[in-house]
Amino acid sequence: MVNDFLFKLFLERKSLLKSPKPKEWRENMDFKLSKEQLLIQKTAREFADTILGPNREEIERTNDIPQIVFDSLCELELGGIPHDIEYGGGGGDYLSYALALEQMGRYSSGAASIVTANNLSMNALAKFGTEEQKRKWMADCLALKSFSxxxxxxxxxxxxxxxxxxxxxxxxxxxxxxxxxxxxxxxxxxxxxxxxxxxxxxxxxxxxxxxxxxxxxxxxxxxxxxxxxxxxxxxxxxxxxxxxxxxxxGDLGGGYKILRQNIAFGKLSISALALGRAQGSLEIAVDYAKNKTRRGVPISNYGTMKYRLAEMEINTEAVRTMVYRLAWIASNWTDLDQIAKESAKTKSFVTRVATDVCRDALQVLGSYAPMKEYRVEQLYRDSCIGELIEGVQDVQHMIIAGHMGLK
Ligand SMILES: Cc1cc2nc3c(=O)[nH]c(=O)nc-3n(C[C@H](O)[C@H](O)[C@H](O)COP(=O)(O)OP(=O)(O)OC[C@H]3O[C@@H](n4cnc5c(N)ncnc54)[C@H](O)[C@@H]3O)c2cc1C
Structure with missing residues (x-):
């Protein structure tokens, strides 16, 4: 027989199983993606590999987005994933949205940021706009017929x-x-x-x-x-x-609240793109290291190279965990100030570490890294910008310190 204490714990556990689960991420950890999320991820990966990737060089050369990229985004309905179907959105959650951005970030944060800027303002309308405002503006923007x-x-x-x-x-x-x-x-x-x-x-x-x-x-x-x-x-x-x-x-004089709370969703977008850049850099570096030989052996055989690539893998996975966690929080928490705090943590960590991963990829490729056709120089340039937009590091840390009660 177990002792009284253990028996009480057992009963408590049984009653917890029966009671509805609180929406707190530590008590709801489930890393499994739903069928819908997997489908959006697959669609976005296909779009990234077959449309965005092949058009990447043109985007970089012309600093413009080819029409086929816009058309495909519209056709695949990747423009308004996390918004209500009622207002023309995709009816998905923020994790689905983050999964799609992750794929786009592997190739072009610039092209993706047309979608993220659009979603940022649509999010403000969805959360703070009147019914009339939502009906008037959201459908066209979410279908990428116009851009907010x-x-x-x-x-x-x-x-x-x-x-x-x-x-x-x-x-x-x-x-x-x-x-x-x-x-x-x-x-x-x-x-x-x-x-x-x-x-x-x-x-x-x-x-x-x-x-x-x-x-x-x-x-x-x-x-x-x-x-x-x-x-x-x-x-x-x-x-x-x-x-x-x-x-x-929203209210007269209420702009700061809208800004503070809405930017949290922008930070999720920027973090998901950073994850994509880390993943893209990792893929390029591993591929290069396996195929580049010195004295007849792949450079990936070197212990130092294995260590660096493993470090990149660890960092990318850490970044992914934080991004997916924030996406889950954005869909499941209702306290927008708490979401803002979590987004500051995520944005600060993720954009910084993603840049580290890109920088590691530069080291792996050596003198080939600055050559445009090898792509890592672009991911690195995009990463430098990702650290600055939607608030610089210091500002994220000020937000977090404020929530910690540090005056
Ligand atoms: C590609 C790109 C796209 C952008 N798109 C948009 C957009 O669509 N809409 C938009 O509104 N903006 C946009 N921005 C602007 C961007 O969001 C801001 O530049 C960013 O938030 C940083 O603001 P800032 O440059 O004015 O920095 P500042 O606020 O001037 O800060 C500069 C430095 O001063 C420090 N600092 C500032 N205040 C304090 C303080 N109180 N205490 C201590 N240190 C402080 C900061 O830490 C930072 O290091 C974009 C920028 C880029 C590069």
Missing amino acids: SFAFTEPATGSDPKSIESTAKRDGDCFVINGTKRFITNAHLPGPMIIFAKDDTTGYPTAFLIEKFCEGYSISERWDKIGFLGSHVNDVYMKNIRIPAKNQI
């Missing part, structure tokens, strides 16, 4: 909402928007743009929706960046743009 942008960054700041200078002045049934936004993805493509401006009632940032290319909207030449090629970032000039008051998103 999410515009917070300004010349004065990319991290501090208090420093934004754009303004929204109430005028009857309208708001009049003025200001400049910096480095805005998809600003050159027609569609809606969610912007943040200080309103003249509260003096705090409020979110608004403007239509790109409306009267008063203009953009700069695109910025000439080192990576994420294919996607464009432009400055956006908003000069007396009049929008109906019903284009306000």
